[in-house]
Amino acid sequence: MKRRQxxxxxxxxxxxxxQHLARGASIVAVRVWPAPDYSRVTIESDASLSFSQIFxxxxxxxxxxxxxxxxxxxxxxxxxxxxxxxxxxxGIRVGQFxxxxxxxxxxxxxxxxxxxxxxxxxAAYQHRxxxxxxxxxxxxxxxxxxxxxxxxxxxxRVAPAPAADPLGDLIAQTSQARAxxxxxxxxxxxxxxxxxxxxxxxxxxxxxxxxxLDPGHxxxxxxxxxxxxxxxxxxVLRLAHRLRDRINAASSNGNPMRAFLTRDADFFVPLHIxxxxxxxVQADLFISLHADAxxxxxxxxxxxxxxxxxxxxxxxxxxxxxKENKADMVGGLNVRxxxxxxxxxxxxxxxxxxxxxxxxLGGAMLKEIARVGKLHKPRVEQAxxxxxxxxxxxxxxxxAAFISNxxxxxxxxxxxYLDQLADALMRGIEGYFARNPxxxxxxxx
Numbered sequence: 001m002k003r004r005q006x007x008x009x010x011x012x013x014x015x016x017x018x019q020h021l022a023r024g025a026s027i028v029a030v031r032v033w034p035a036p037d038y039s040r041v042t043i044e045s046d047a048s049l050s051f052s053q054i055f056x057x058x059x060x061x062x063x064x065x066x067x068x069x070x071x072x073x074x075x076x077x078x079x080x081x082x083x084x085x086x087x088x089x090x091g092i093r094v095g096q097f098x099x100x101x102x103x104x105x106x107x108x109x110x111x112x113x114x115x116x117x118x119x120x121x122x123a124a125y126q127h128r129x130x131x132x133x134x135x136x137x138x139x140x141x142x143x144x145x146x147x148x149x150x151x152x153x154x155x156x157r158v159a160p161a162p163a164a165d166p167l168g169d170l171i172a173q174t175s176q177a178r179a180x181x182x183x184x185x186x187x188x189x190x191x192x193x194x195x196x197x198x199x200x201x202x203x204x205x206x207x208x209x210x211x212x213l214d215p216g217h218x219x220x221x222x223x224x225x226x227x228x229x230x231x232x233x234x235x236v237l238r239l240a241h242r243l244r245d246r247i248n249a250a251s252s253n254g255n256p257m258r259a260f261l262t263r264d265a266d267f268f269v270p271l272h273i274x275x276x277x278x279x280x281v282q283a284d285l286f287i288s289l290h291a292d293a294x295x296x297x298x299x300x301x302x303x304x305x306x307x308x309x310x311x312x313x314x315x316x317x318x319x320x321x322x323k324e325n326k327a328d329m330v331g332g333l334n335v336r337x338x339x340x341x342x343x344x345x346x347x348x349x350x351x352x353x354x355x356x357x358x359x360x361l362g363g364a365m366l367k368e369i370a371r372v373g374k375l376h377k378p379r380v381e382q383a384x385x386x387x388x389x390x391x392x393x394x395x396x397x398x399x400a401a402f403i404s405n406x407x408x409x410x411x412x413x414x415x416x417y418l419d420q421l422a423d424a425l426m427r428g429i430e431g432y433f434a435r436n437p438x439x440x441x442x443x444x445x
Contacts, residue, residue: 024100025049027074028126033219034086035267037138041078041092041106041131042220042332045069048127053116060108064116064131071096078104088112088133111136117334125220130332142210142281145258149208152248209257209438211247211429212278214288214387215240216324219268221331224293226409233266235412236289239400242422243287250426252433268331271386279390284438285361285429286395288387290324291412292376293404300408301376302369302421303399306358307389308382321383324397355382357394360436365398365428372420373401373411394432398425 025047033040043049043066050067069075071094078092090107097103112133119128215237217223223232244259251257260281262274269277278286292303305317312318362380369375376399388395400421401408411417 024068024070025127027069027072030074030078030081031220032078032081032083032086032089032092033267034083034089035219035263035265036087037263037267037269038132038134039086039088040133040219040267040332041089043075043078043129044125045127045129048118048120049129051116051118051129053114055112055114057111060110060112062106062108062112062114062116062131062133064104064106065097066102066104066129068100069102070100071102075102075104088135106131106133108133115334119332123330125330128220128332130334132334141260141277145210145260145281146208149248149256149258207255207438209252209255209433210260210281210283211257212260212262212281212283212286212393213240213243213247214262214274214278214286216288216290217268217327217331218263218266219331221268221327223327224291224403226293226403226412227297227406228409230403230409230413232291232293232403235291235403235418236400237263237266239289239418239422242418243289243425246422246426247429250430252430253437255438270328270331270333271325274387275390278393278395283390283393285432286388286390286393287425287429288385288395288397290397290399291401291403292320292399294402295404297402297405299376299402300405301374302366302401303376304362304366304369304380305385305388305397305399306362306380306382307355307395308384309352309355312381312383314377314381317381317383320399321385325384325386351391354391354394357436358388358396361394361428361432362396364431364435365396365425368424368427368431369398369421372424373417376402 025045028044028046029042030044031040031042033042047068049069052065052067054063055061056063075094078094082089082092086109088109090109093105093107095103113136115130115132115134117130117132119125119130121127215233217231217233218237219233221233223236225231240261244261247257247259260278260283262277263269274288275286292299303320305320308317312321359380359382366375366378366380370378380396385397388397401412403409403412
């Protein structure tokens with residue numbers, strides 16, 4: 001009798017397993033993330049999906065056969081999710097290509113270098129099939145920054161300038177030479193030692209000061225989520241836009257400033273690409289913007305972090321660095337990209353000089369943040385943040401507030417508070433340059 005029951009039980013298990021295989025994977029969600037850098041399409045499912053791909057260059061389109069699923073309403077939603085202003089995708093077509101095989105055809109607006117890869121479950125996500133569509137022709141970011149600044153300068157002139165515009169020389173230099181490739185570190189630039197407030201101010205240098213602003217997370221990676229549902233990726237982008245406007249309207253010792261954002265919209269940027277972007281425009285500073293979170297709602301106040309080569313300055317700093325460094329796993333990094341290892345090697349080239357400058361920048365910012373809100377720690381903390389490892393750029397990570405604290409979440413959603421915080425960060429930047437003026441250099445050498 002027991003044997004018969006066991007056999008029946010085993011048969012039932014096999015039948016259930018066969019039904020599951022016959023059903024195939026279920027689609028949990030589909031998403032499209034358009035951006036000038038690249039466009040991403042994500043298919044999230046409750047089981048891993050196998051696929052094959054074909055790229056047709058003329059006209060450009062990507063065909064992907066997804067196996068183990070049947071056409072359903074969730075997949076059909078992809079067609080309507082493509083926006084008219086997507087810079088890379090003109091449309092998506094889906095259809096049942098064969099038994100258990102769905103074909104997706106992505107019609108493209110320009111030449112594309114596609115990457116198709118799968119991600120295992122992490123954080124709140126189940127299995128993901130990702131299509132990353134990178135345009136093969138992209139504008140040089142340094143040229144773009146200089147051209148935009150020159151256009152703004154020309155628009156406010158009421159009479160011809162008596163002397164040559166130094167930005168014109170920069171454009172001429174840029175047309176003859178390009179920014180260095182990321183695999184080769186640019187020439188190291190020594191910085192002036194700390195000066196006392198009574199020391200004379202060195203002469204101004206006629207060049208553009210570029211400040212890289214890095215709004216954390218984005219796209220597939222929402223960052224921390226507040227009790228009321230506020231996404232960290234959204235509030236830090238709003239803060240970055242405010243700080244960008246202040247930087248673009250400012251100058252230091254006669255030097256015009258220009259902000260460069262590692263992302264200007266809601267899309268995911270891998271950590272090493274954030275560093276890569278700042279180095280390609282030869283930024284003078286790198287400021288990564290975040291909104292902290294903890295397991296309980298009690299912690300509060302802003303923090304500023306710099307890189308450490310000798311371990312974290314506290315257990316909290318170590319925990320924070322480990323959490324932020326997981327962004328690539330949540331956002332979805334294609335670890336099989338052929339140049340990933342080369343770029344990651346750059347993250348180990350940090351220098352003591354960079355850390356020293358970063359601590360000075362962080363200290364100037366903390367002083368100003370304290371005037372508009374509470375501080376979580378009264379000093380700059382240090383830990384091994386991957387995004388701060390540009391070897392030649394002073395870099396800090398600012399945790400604007402604890403988004404997990406309901407009161408601070410409300411402040412982060414307040415335009416007035418974000419304006420105050422942007423003003424404070426701007427004063428910190430100006431204070432740093434008042435004590436550490438940028439040295440003259442050829443940005444295209």
